[in-house]
Amino acid sequence: MPISLPALDRRQFLATSTAAIFAAAQARGADGSSPRKPHPQRFILMADVHMPSKPEMEARGVNMQANFAQAGKDILALQTTPAAAMILGDCAYLHGEAADYALFVKSLEPLRAAGLPVHCAMGNHDHRERFWQALPAEHGEDKYVDSRHLLVLETPRANWFLLDSLDATNKVPGVLGEEQLAWLAKELDARADKPALLALHHNPDLRPKPGGLVDTQPLYDVILPRKQVKALFFGHSHNWHQDVKEGVHLVNLPPTAYVFVAGKPSGFVEIELQDDAAKLRLTALDKQHPQHGQELALKYR
Template sequence: MPLLLPPLSRRRLLVASAALAGATVPGCRAETRRHLERAAAPTPTRLLLLSDPHAAADAAATSRGGAVIAERVAATVAAAAAEHDRRPFELAVVDGDCALDTGEPGDYERLASLLAPLRERGLPVWLTLGNHDHRDRMEAAFADPRPQTGPAGRRVARVETDNAVLLLLDSLIETDRTPGELGPAQLAWLEAELAATPAGRPALVFLHHPPLPPEPGVEPWGLLDDAELAEVLRHRPAATALVHGHTHAWSRRLFAGVPLIGLPSMAYPFDAIEAVGFVAAEAGAGGVAFTLHAPGHAADGASERIG
């Protein structure tokens, strides 16, 4: 399963327990107690969506644009924590590239420190893997005791919330190799999980690498098996949206008829015109709304509603 950082606060320990109970792997399906008790909950579920922190052991490490990464990530976390204090989130997802380049142990120690304000507020934080992460070192750094039982050794999870299902995928092929891939076993898992999702219940699929159109003369840097993913989505239309990182840019487009939501980096953009920040997702009976939070940027407050 993707790594779960439990809350550091006791006041929402029940939420963390529910999130862990709601994560499933093949042969083990469970729904959270809160979902069973509050299946018709009128209050929308709020999710904090983060991506690409690229945390570095060196607190003074800078991005290619010269920004101090730890300072940028800390500012994004502070803004997210302030939004949580205003209107609480149920959980957070960091959608890959948790580490700077090659997923060193110190990178993950730095990330844990930077994410502490969220966990201190009682938020469970799920971490998926990107191309700059190292599967074994990441697992060791966060001392995740759960067995690795995902398809073909990948870390996947089904997380149930009151108003939505989160399906967390693992597109890491090899550390510090740019493109990603899901593979047949993981795609079969995804198809089965979508088939098991009740009609009308939003299903959000998370993966680090997005399907990207090929560029002439440029080595592929997105999802290599995007055609196979498209086939799964065409046969299982339960997916409400695909959510990805990797591009360091807030974006909205369609893939195989499914809305594709790109998350901004927590740390730095590839293009100076792009935002740095986080996305708040709100799932309820009317669908799912994604809203960009990028203080000081022209696109701050931009929103995409699905359903």
């Protein structure tokens, strides 16, 4: 089952949260009269939230909850409301504690109240069962294999595949496994006529002792020959960076939490799907960061 949180009914949200005033105002048009319609080709990609159990907790000089809240405000301030947000793992701080997920789910309310469904992938600091248990009752239902949380999201111009690379909580490397890769091959083959965009937590890593995805080569064996696969999005290394592998774009998302290398941006990426390319735009939490507002066009192979 995927970790998916649907958009909240605004009246339901108003009854439960004081943050609703902000979210509802942001979700309306400039004239304040009517809610904005989501743009079906636009999506938000985030990673490495590292939400702690208490809002005041900091790590590496960063307040993770405040960073995530800032990202949420920046998303709600965008000119266009995206169709959905995807968060590619490490939603919890280190050990996937129930209290981390409680604060994470609470912190998502303004986005959900503004009409954004949120889909999450598992990171190495997540815990499948505790994450699942923290979800509100109205979570969605989709694909399930081998207790992993997987999702195929069919949208007008591309199919998204959210994979689950969590091996063991708080152990650095990740694994997809033979069963998930077979599932992916089958699901891709069933959707060969539309661009496929893959999203997971761990970065491709072909080193002998990987700190990223252990079965990177088996993943490449599945996706490189299937020409509908255009891009792979991931987090884990907290390092905004792009590369290309045989025409497949490899996009390392920035964290919303702390960076590992000083000077790298924290933030999120807005993506707009076109017929033959995906347009990316980085929003850095620090608006003075030189890469804030950076735009990239990923031409499809």
